[in-house]
Amino acid sequence: MVTLQLKLATIFLHIWSVCNAQNVKVEPNVYGYVGRQAVLRCQFIDPDNALQVTQVTWMKDPASSKINLAVYNPELGTHYPTDTAGRIHFRLPSIKDATLEIERLEMGDDGVYSCEFATYPDGNQEATTNLTILAKPKNQGSPVLVTAGLAEVPMAMCTSANGKPPASISWSRNVIGNITDTLTKNSDGTFTVNSEFRAVPSGEMDGVKMTCEVRQQTLERPDVIQITLSVKYIPIVIIEGYDDNWYVGREHASLTCSAKANPPASTYTWLMNGEPVPGSVTVNGHQLTVTDVTYDVNGTFTCQVTNDLGEGRSKMDVLVREQALVQQSNAGAIAGGVIGGILALLLIVCLVVYFLHKRRSGDGGSYDTKRRVFGTGNGAPQPDYTYRPDTDSEKGPSATVTASTTVEGNHIGEGENLLMSESPDYENYKNREEDEEDEGREPGLTRGPTISLPGHPRDEMQMEDDMESQRDGSIISKKAVYV
Structure with a gap:
């Protein structure tokens, strides 16, 4: 008999739970953003008016601490037991609608909320809503100032801080290197993601542009951040302007010393055959000028450039000729090429015509000597x-x-x-x-x-x-x- 009663009680409780699920209607999952408003909808459905609602209560974390947030009693009115600085309140409290509004969301508002109706004669009926707080991250990227060397070091950093859920970061680059990501969970429940670009720095990398791209649920579109690499290196020097046509009596000839450096170049020094340049040469910073070319400037010119890290240099061998070279203009070369092509084509046509004519002449008869x-x-x-x-x-x-x-x-x-x-x-x-x-x-x-x-x-x-x-x-x- 006792066993039968237990079975009947179990069946009754199961039917009562189904009724609860049918009478109290909520949204299973609600997403909110830090600093904005969240609306937790809750309604009591009783088409036949067979139940009498005596009180409505909202609680947080009902499975553990069970904190009362808001209470509505038809006779006593509303009450907010927890100090929430006025951020939590009923929208329009009634025995049929217990929708709750939470203003200025904080990360601490994340959790499970229970909407409970006290009814007569069936007792309490409830349903739960899972509120997930999303935090929009703060994204930024910056280069790391490094000095050219042989070891791999961090050269750029991209950070997505205080976001929820964690962000994902990708890189777009045209230099060889490695990516290292680090995820940190903050005390307020948000996450910070650091993505580091590492490479072996060289002078050629200085000024190279690259981008990091941040994707996260709260962002309408990916956040693209441009970063310009910064590498300190000694000057990289080249000499320009020599046309291989310096001849005796030429009235003007010049060389230009170009240098890339970080920090910028500070001094330029010109030498000829390892010695100071002769008096016939004029030097103005990175520019060297010869007003009247003679055999005195026949030799090797060196340009030395220095900055705070050191010195870079480049050399140029100058040959002084007795007479100027006769240089064919580009127009003349093009014209010569065109004429040569036409003559070659005419020769091919003449050969074809000749062999065709000879072949036709040989087809006039048979010369079988047998x-x-x-x-x-x-x-x-x-x-x-x-x-x-x-x-x-x-x-x-x-x-x-x-x-x-x-x-x-x-x-x-x-x-x-x-x-x-x-x-x-x-x-x-x-x-x-x-x-x-x-x-x-x-x-x-x-x-x-x-x-x-x-x-x-x-x-x-x-x-x-x-x-x-x-x-x-x-x-x-x-x-x-x-x-």
Whole structure:
């Protein structure tokens, strides 16, 4: 029986909690900003008017200390037990609306708030609101004055102080270095973030601009802070103005000594070959002037620059010439380049036209020397004198032009070209042929193979009349037909 009663009591309490959650309406989370106002809304919903509200109470940290902040009683009115300097009050106190307003928020106002209604006959009903106080940070950035060296040191600092929640800081830079961030929680619940840029300082870094960017919930847009690095270093010196055309008799020549330094340069000193400059040279601070150039100023000029940290120097070798250099103007160089380009283009065009013309001229006919058809031009069928190379098996000893051959007792030596050699017995050989014709025989039929020897002057004249030179250097017959 007791167990059953406990179960019924548990069910009743659960139903009562649901009713509480349904009757008291609040905002679970409210955000406020330091120095501004926060509104904690709380309403009692009872459509049937079945419950009677006897008192409304606001408490802070109900789970621990349970501090009473504001009380409203329909018969006794409002009461604020805690000394809040008038910052906390009901907006329009009533048994249906217990909205609370907190002015000039402080970080200590952050916490959990409970809105509680005392009702009859159901008892107390409450709901809680979590108030989070946001603090807008104070952001700033600045360089750290350092001296050029070899060790890594802090060179710039970016700070976001007294903010809640903590800010995030990023850097935009064009120099090599490292970033170190430090987060500190302050006693009032705010946070301070320090971001440090560290690098090995050099003179080239002096005056370099970089930015740090702060992002935080209370900021409408990121806060961008520009920082200019500051590095102390000895002077960096260069000499300018030498045009490599100092010649004897030149009326004016000058050198300029330029120096970067932090702290700024204080003194400039000119030397020539390690000694004071000659009297013909005029020195005015960082400017050196030679009114009349002579061989006296042929040498090495040195400019020494000092500041509080030390001395920097630069050297320039000056060569005095006997005569002035003839310098081609830029306009002349450009014109020469244009003319040269045009001439090169014309040469390319001419070459292309020449080779095209030569190729077209060579396409007029075929010059195949292996096929020649001889004819008289009278329309009669012509024999086909096509050269067909013999196979190795068909070639005999006579196939070799340089073979030894005997003609009517006259021996042609081995290795001699038959077509180019001359026969000393050409007249005797011709007389024998005429005798054979008188006897009624065809010459050469009974005397073995005959050979035409073109070595005779008359044959050479006939051959020259029959041949014609070509453009490609070859020689062909006028009477032959090439296919």
